[in-house]
Amino acid sequence: MPTPRAPTPPLWLTSRAATSVAFSCLLAVAALLLSPGAAHASWPAEGLVVCQDCDPDQPFITPDGAGGAYIVWRDVRDASEDVYLQRVTAVGEISAGWPISGLPVSIAPSYQVDVHLASDEAGGVLIAWSDFRDQTVTGPDIYAQRILPDGSLAPGWQVNGVPVTRLPGYQFDPSIAPDGSGGAFFSWQDLTSWDIYLQHLSSTGQVVAGWPVNGLAISTLPEIQGGSRVVPDGAGGALLAWADLRDGTRDLYAQRVSADGQVLWAADGVRMLSDRAIRAVVADGAGGAYAAGATIEGGGDGYYYLQRFGGAGTLAAGWPANGVAICTAPEERGGLHMVPDGAGGVLIAWGDYRDRFESEVFAARIGADGARLPGWPADGLRVTDNFQHDNGPDLAPDGQGGAYLCWEREIGAGGPLMVVQHLTGAGTVAPGWPAAGLTLPTTVRQTRPRIAADGAGGAIVTWEHGSGIRAQRLVVDGPVAVALALVSVVAAPDRVALVWQGAEGAGLVATVERRGEDERWRALAPLEPDGRGRLAFVDRDVRAGSRYGYRLRYRDEGVERLTAVTWVDVPAALVLALEGFRPNPAVGPPAVAFTLPDASPARLELLDVSGRRILSREVGSLGPGRHLLRLDQGPPLAPGLYVLRLAQGGRLLIARGAVIR
Numbered sequence: 054m055p056t057p058r059a060p061t062p063p064l065w066l067t068s069r070a071a072t073s074v075a076f077s078c079l080l081a082v083a084a085l086l087l088s089p090g091a092a093h094a095s096w097p098a099e100g101l102v103v104c105q106d107c108d109p110d111q112p113f114i115t116p117d118g119a120g121g122a123y124i125v126w127r128d129v130r131d132a133s134e135d136v137y138l139q140r141v142t143a144v145g146e147i148s149a150g151w152p153i154s155g156l157p158v159s160i161a162p163s164y165q166v167d168v169h170l171a172s173d174e175a176g177g178v179l180i181a182w183s184d185f186r187d188q189t190v191t192g193p194d195i196y197a198q199r200i201l202p203d204g205s206l207a208p209g210w211q212v213n214g215v216p217v218t219r220l221p222g223y224q225f226d227p228s229i230a231p232d233g234s235g236g237a238f239f240s241w242q243d244l245t246s247w248d249i250y251l252q253h254l255s256s257t258g259q260v261v262a263g264w265p266v267n268g269l270a271i272s273t274l275p276e277i278q279g280g281s282r283v284v285p286d287g288a289g290g291a292l293l294a295w296a297d298l299r300d301g302t303r304d305l306y307a308q309r310v311s312a313d314g315q316v317l318w319a320a321d322g323v324r325m326l327s328d329r330a331i332r333a334v335v336a337d338g339a340g341g342a343y344a345a346g347a348t349i350e351g352g353g354d355g356y357y358y359l360q361r362f363g364g365a366g367t368l369a370a371g372w373p374a375n376g377v378a379i380c381t382a383p384e385e386r387g388g389l390h391m392v393p394d395g396a397g398g399v400l401i402a403w404g405d406y407r408d409r410f411e412s413e414v415f416a417a418r419i420g421a422d423g424a425r426l427p428g429w430p431a432d433g434l435r436v437t438d439n440f441q442h443d444n445g446p447d448l449a450p451d452g453q454g455g456a457y458l459c460w461e462r463e464i465g466a467g468g469p470l471m472v473v474q475h476l477t478g479a480g481t482v483a484p485g486w487p488a489a490g491l492t493l494p495t496t497v498r499q500t501r502p503r504i505a506a507d508g509a510g511g512a513i514v515t516w517e518h519g520s521g522i523r524a525q526r527l528v529v530d531g532p533v534a535v536a537l538a539l540v541s542v543v544a545a546p547d548r549v550a551l552v553w554q555g556a557e558g559a560g561l562v563a564t565v566e567r568r569g570e571d572e573r574w575r576a577l578a579p580l581e582p583d584g585r586g587r588l589a590f591v592d593r594d595v596r597a598g599s600r601y602g603y604r605l606r607y608r609d610e611g612v613e614r615l616t617a618v619t620w621v622d623v624p625a626a627l628v629l630a631l632e633g634f635r636p637n638p639a640v641g642p643p644a645v646a647f648t649l650p651d652a653s654p655a656r657l658e659l660l661d662v663s664g665r666r667i668l669s670r671e672v673g674s675l676g677p678g679r680h681l682l683r684l685d686q687g688p689p690l691a692p693g694l695y696v697l698r699l700a701q702g703g704r705l706l707i708a709r710g711a712v713i714r
Contacts, residue, residue, distance in 0.1 A: 096144075096526055097145070099518075099523070100516075100518065100523030100524055100525040101141055101145050101146070101147075101523060101525065102153075102521060102522075102523055103124055103139045103141065103147075103155070103515060103521070103522040103523055103524050104126075104128075104137065104139055104154050104155040104521055104522050105153050105154050105521065106130065106154050107126075107128050107130050107137065107154055107520075107521060107522070108128060108520065109127070109128055109137075109517060109520075109521065109522045110126060110127045110128070110129065110517075110637055111126060111127055111168070111501055111517075111636065111637060111638070112124050112125065112126040112501065112503060112515050112516070112522050113125050113169065113503050114170075114503045114504065114513065115170050115171055115172050115178060115505055116172060116505050116506055116507065116508055116513075117140060117172070117176065117178070117202065118172065118174075118176050119142070119143065119176070119202075119508075120142070120143025120507050120508055120509055121141050121142040121143045121507070121513070122141055122505050122507070122513045122515070122524070123138060123139070123170060123172075123178040123200075124138070124139045124140075124141065124515045124522065124524060125137070125138045125158070125168055125170045125180055126155075126168070126522060127166060127168050127182075128155070129709075131160075133160070133162070133163070134163075134164040134165055134166060135157060135158075135160045135161075135165055136157075136158040136159040136160075136165045136180065136182055136198075136214075137154075137155035137156060137157055137158060138155060138156045138158050138170075138178070138180065139155045139156065139522075140202070140204070141513065141524050143507065143509075143526070145526060148202070148204070150203055150204050156200065158180055158198050158200065158214065159182070159184070159196065159198065159213045159214045160213065161184065161213040161214070163184075163185040163186050163188065164694070165182045165183070165184050165185070165186075165196070166183050166185075166638065166694075166711055167182055167183040167225060167226060167227065167638060167711075167713055168180065168181070168182040169181050169227050169228060169229055170229070171229040171230070171237065173199060173207075173231055173236075173237065174231045174233060174235075175235050175256075176202045177200055177201045177202055177207060177235075178200050179199050179229050179231065179237045180199075180200070180229075181196070181197045181198075181217065181227035181228075181229050181239055182195070182196055182214075182227065183195060183196075183224060183226070183227065184214070191219045191220065191221050192220075192221055192222050192223050192224070192245070193223050193224055193225065194216055194217070194218060194224050195216070195217040195218050195224045195239060195241045195252075196213075196214035196215065196216055196217060197214055197215055197217050197227075197229075197239060197254060198210060198213075198214040199235070199237075199256075199258060207235070207256065207257070207258070208257055209256075209257025209258045209259060210257070210258040211258065215254070215258045217239045217241070217252045217254065217268065218241070218250065218267045218268045219267060220243060220250070220267045220268070221245075222243050222244070222245030222246060223244035224241050224242075224244075224250075225241065225242055225243075226242045226279070226281070226713060227239055227240065227241045228240045228241070228281060228282045228283045229283070230283040230284050230285050230291050231285060232253065232285065232289060232291075232312065233289060234255075234256055234289075235255075235256025236253065236254050236256045236257075237253075237254060238251060238252070238253050238283050238285075238291040239251070239252045239268075239283070240252075240271075240282065240293055240295075241281065242279045242280070242281055242295075244692060246273070247276075247277040247278055247279060248270060248272060248273045249270075249271040249272045249273075249278045249279075249295050250267075250268040250269065250270055250271060251268060251271050251283065251293055251310055252264060252267075252268040253314065261312070261313065261314070262313065263313040263315075264313075264314040265314075269310065271295075271308050271321075271322065272295065272297065272306065272308070272321045273321075274297075274299050274321055276297070276298045276299040277297075277298045278295050278298070278299075278306075279295060279296050280295055280296040280330070280331045281293060281294070281295040282294055282295070282331065282333070282334040283334075284336040284342050285336055286309055286340055286341075286364055287336065287338070287339070287340045287364070288340060288364070289311070289312040290309060290310055290311040290312050290317070291309070292307060292308075292309050292334075292336070292341070292342045292364075293307065293308045293310065294306065294307040294308075294325070294331060294334045294342065294344050295307075295322075296330050296331040297322070297324075299321075302327065302328045303328060303329065303349065304324050304326060304327050304328065304329065305324070305325050305326035305329050305331050305344055306321075306322035306324050306325065307322055307323055307325050307342070307362060307366075308321075308322040308323070309364060309366060318366040319366070323362075325344055325360050325368070326344065326346045326358060326360050326375060326376050327374075327375055328348060328375075329346025329347060329348065329358055329375070329376065330354075331344065331345075332345045332346060332354070332357070333389055333390060333391035333401075334391075335391055335392060335393055335399060336393070337361060337369075337393075337421070338397065339397075340363060340364035341361060341362050341363035341364055341369060343359060343360070343361050343391065343399050343419075344359070344360050344361075344362070345357060345358070345359050345360075345379065345389055345401065346358050346359075346360065346376065347389070350385055351385065353385035353386065353387050353406075354386050354387045354389070354403075355386075356378065356379075356380060356381045357378070357380045357381075357386070357389060357401075357403065358375060358376035358377065358379060359376050359377050359399070359401070359419055359423070360372060360375075360376035360377075361421075369421075369423075371422055372423050377419065377423040379401060379417050379419065379433070380415065380417070380433045381432060382407040382432040382433070383407055384405070384406045384407045385406050386403050386404060386405040386406060386407070386415075387403065387404055388403055388404045388445040388446065389401060390402055390403070390446065390447050390448055392448055392449060392450050392456070394418055394450055394455075394456075394478070395450050395452050395453070395454060396420075396421075396454050396478075397420070397421035398418060398419050398421050398426065399418070399419055400416065400417070400418050400450060400455075400456045401416065401418075401419070401448075402414060402416045402417075402446040402447070402448045402456070402458055403415055403416075403433070404443065404444040404460070405433070411439075411442045411443070412442055412443055412444045413435060413436070413437045413438060413439075413443055414435075414436040414437045414443045414444075414446045414458065414460050415432075415433030415434060415435055415436060416429075416433060416434045416436050416446075416448070416456070416458065416476060416480075417429055417434065418454070418478070418480065426478070426479075427479065427480075428478075428479040428480030428481060429480040430480075434476070434480050436458060436474060436476070436490075437460075437472075437489070439489070441462050441463065441464050442462065442463035442464075443461075443462050444460060444461055444462075444463070445460055445461055445636070446458050446459065447459055447460070447502065447503050447504050448504065449504045449505050449506040451475065451506070451510055451511070451512070452506065452510050453477070453478055453510070454478025454479075455475065455476050455477040455478045455479075455483065456475075456476050457473065457474070457475050457504055457506075457514075458473065458474045458475075458476065458504075459472065459473045459502045459504045459514050459516075460472055460502075461499075461500060461501070462492075469498060469499065469500055470492050470499060471492065471499035471500075471502050471514075472489075472490040472491065472492050473490060473491050473504075473514060474486060474490040474491070487554055488554065488586070489552075489554050489587070492542075498517075498518075498519060498679075499516050499517070499518055499523075500516060500517045500635070501516060501517045501636065502514050502515060502516035502517075503515055503516075507526060510528070511526060511528040512527045513525070513526050514526075514527065539551060539553050539603075539616065539617075539619050542603075542619060542621055544621050544622065544623050545623075545627070545678070546597040546623065546624050546625065546626050546627060547595070547597070548591055548593045548595060549591070549592045549595055549601065549603075549623060550589070550590070550591045550592075551565075551589070551590050551592075551603055551619070551621075552587055552588070552589045552590075553580075553588045553605055554582075554586055554587045554588070561582065561588075561607050561608075562579065562580070562581055562607065563579070563580050563588055563605040563606060563607035564576050564577075564580065564605065564606045564607070565577045565578055565580055565590045565592075565603065565605055566603070566604050566605070566606055567592065567601050567602065567603050568601065568602045569599065569600070569601055569602075570600050570602075576606075577590070577592065578590060588605070596623065597623055597624065597625050597626060598623060598624075598625040599623050600620060600621070600622050600623070601620070601623065602618045602619065602621075603618070603621065604616050604617070604618045626650065627648060627649070627650040627651075627678065628648065629648065629650055629655075629699070629701055629702075629706060630647060630648040630679075630706070631645075631646075631647045631697060631699040631706040631708045632645075632646035632647060632648075632708065633645065633646065633697055633708035633709065633710045634646075634695075634697070634708075634710030634711070635681060637710045638710070638712060638713045639690075639710065639711070639713070642683060642684055642690070643683075643684055643690070643710060643712060644681050644682060644683045644684065645657065645659075645681070645682050645684060645697060645710075646680070646681050647672075647679070647680055647682070647699050647706075648678065648679045648680070649672070649673065649675060649676065649678065649680065649701065650677055651676075652674065652675075652676045652677060653673055653701060653702055654671065654673040655672050655673035655699065655700065655701035655702075656669060656670070656672065656673075656698075656699070656701075657669075657670050657672045657697070657698070658697070658698040659684065659695055659696070659697055659698075660695065660697075660698065661693070661695055661696075662693065662694050662695070662696065664696075667690070667695070668684060670682075672699075673701065691712070692711075692712050692713050693711070694710070694711050695710050695711070696708075696709055697709070697710060
């Protein structure tokens with residue numbers, strides 16, 4: 054049944070930079086990225102297959118407390134939108150007893166969208182989503198589920214989830230905070246009234262005594278509120294933050310609620326940041342929280358600020374009324390993510406347009422007192438510096454004050470690629486990690502990665518890999534340092550483009566060599582590094598549908614060396630394809646990803662669920678290849694579900710997408 058349209062959203066969460074994030078490992082030495090010892094042999098070089106026979110969308114990840122991780126996603130394998138979960142172990146295997154295609158969390162009728170998850174802090178996992186099963190009665194509701202480590206339902210929880218609320222209206226955008234006893238707090242937004250609600254479920258899935266059956270109203274002022282995020286307060290209760298338009302500006306408000314549902318601060322919350330739209334909230338480990346906010350410039354984020362507040366509802370000592378500046382560089386930015394740094398402060402990453410049209414990745418580390426820590430410059434540390442589109446980073450702490458980052462790199466018809474990097478607590482690239490980050494050579498698109506700490510100084514990253522989901526584990530020291538390493542590869546029917554880089558790349562001269570599967574190695578061309586130590590080569594003498602191995606031959610301190618061999622599958626031909634919104638669901642103006650095989654006339658259309666045409670654009674003039682077209686012309690899209698249609702040469706492709714907040 055079509056999803057009803059929701060009211061037009063405010064612009065507090067719009068962003069020019071897409072929120073999807075991306076990952077990629079290292080060439081043929083990928084095994085060196087895995088944890089030490091015999092266990093790492095289990096992790097495949099191109100990642101562990103997380104689900105088979107699935108049609109996934111937007112995976113999310115959280116640690117399982119045993120070195121592995123839980124991965125949740127929305128799945129459309131049966132022409133519906135369901136919720137599935139998988140558990141991967143520290144040694145790179147699907148956990149014993151878990152289905153290879155994922156565990157169905159909810160396969161109730163109609164749609165389940167906007168999925169989130171969090172650890173239950175007892176070895177299991179909590180999942181929440183917006184559910185349309187009863188939309189003709191109450192409208193979309195918030196549902197939740199708790200799964201134990203063996204894949205079974207926790208006692209008291211129901212098949213297909215338990216209702217967190219069944220309020221009339223459009224309940225959306227859930228957030229989860231474990232309560233320390235196996236239960237959790239759930240916050241959400243009512244898109245009909247634009248109010249904020251909070252609910253507390255016990256470890257057995259019951260509404261905790263003292264809480265209203267449909268949740269506690271946190272802010273119900275006539276003005277708009279949204280974007281709520283909830284974190285534990287360290288004393289069994291919860292801290293909640295949201296964006297609020299009560300004073301005519303996008304302010305950041307917060308509230309504290311006890312375990313039994315008592316509001317502990319002023320009614321309707323306390324303002325923590327003025328004229329700052331909410332972007333992220335994390336607990337500070339001392340009963341308070343950090344909140345990141347953004348000014349709005351045009352259709353995207355402008356400046357970023359950070360505020361810290363305590364459990365008494367006041368700002369932390371020494372913190373200014375409007376927070377400390379994270380970034381006040383010119384131009385727009387977006388896709389901010391924040392995590393604790395393990396030492397009382399926070400680590401932050403975002404995509405940034407300050408220098409040119411392409412987005413670059415920046416990061417910051419702020420201490421408990423609000424000061425930038427040594428090695429982390431004002432306006433952020435530049436993580437990427439190239440002429441490609443690096444966007445939507447995610448990050449996980451390494452336990453030593455540093456972080457693992459992953460993001461998505463748009464590189465044309467062969468992309469996007471996933472890139473991963475390890476930064477130390479001092480703001481430097483970790484030893485053994487290339488300056489440009491690590492990528493996994495593949496002709497399969499890798500999109501929407503998310504990353505989580507593994508609890509042992511490393512991290513596990515998950516991403517969409519073609520039509521499936523994969524995962525990989527990273528360790529503290531990364532790969533063994535080498536003079537040259539492959540950092541990207543793009544394959545099209547008429548060419549293969551490769552880039553190598555390494556700590557010693559700037560001083561090396563190399564020869565690129567190639568072989569077919571039944572051929573001997575032959576030299577193709579000498580290569581010299583550019584000003585950034587990169588050696589790039591484009592091989593245009595390739596046959597569509599063939600497979601080639603590439604390597605570099607070079608001399609280092611008088612010794613002749615070879616890089617690892619990278620095998621590349623050259624696609625037979627470009628085919629018409631419609632991937633849909635990127636990201637999906639989209640926050641603010643989405644982009645549409647599609648592929649054209651040639652430059653013949655083609656038309657892209659966007660319709661709402663009632664069939665009304667919202668947008669129609671001729672796109673054949675863009676030419677052959679994969680394209681990412683932003684839909685930021687005209688009025689903003691209302692939250693809800695949309696239908697995309699791409700027509701070329703008598704073929705018609707259809708995809709669905711969602712816009713939230």
